[in-house]
Amino acid sequence: MEKTNGDRPVRHSQRKFFHRKKFCRFCTDSNLKIDYKYPAILNNFVTERGKIMPRRITGNCAKHQRELAVAIKRARAIAIMPFVVAEGK
Numbered sequence: 001m002e003k004t005n006g007d008r009p010v011r012h013s014q015r016k017f018f019h020r021k022k023f024c025r026f027c028t029d030s031n032l033k034i035d036y037k038y039p040a041i042l043n044n045f046v047t048e049r050g051k052i053m054p055r056r057i058t059g060n061c062a063k064h065q066r067e068l069a070v071a072i073k074r075a076r077a078i079a080i081m082p083f084v085v086a087e088g089k
Contacts, residue, residue, distance in 0.1 A: 022058075022059025023059055024059060024060045024061040024064055025059075025060070026060065026061075026064040026067075027061055027064065034064065034067045034068055034071050035071060036071040036072075036074035036075040036078070036080065037075075037080070039075055039080050039081050042068070042071060042072050042075055042081060043081070045058055045060075045068055045072070046072060046081070048085060049084065049085055050081075050082055050083060050084045050085045052068075052069055052072055
């Protein structure tokens with residue numbers, strides 16, 4: 001470590017993690033459709049507790065994230081998907 005400005009050390013090796021560029025699955029694969037009738041696809045974007053994952057984690061674009069949220073909410077309303085997963089079951 002070198003000292004340059006006053007007594008504050010300068011660190012050269014602070015980059016520990018490599019962050020891979022996230023991409024929207026629905027933009028890249030045209031065969032993948034967002035529909036409330038397909039809970040197998042929608043379950044990939046919901047946490048274990050039943051909450052919708054945010055866009056910064058899934059990597060979806062804004063347009064598809066909005067469509068995804070609407071489809072999950074519709075599937076919940078007609079009891080295809082649960083609103084919440086019960087603890088301990």
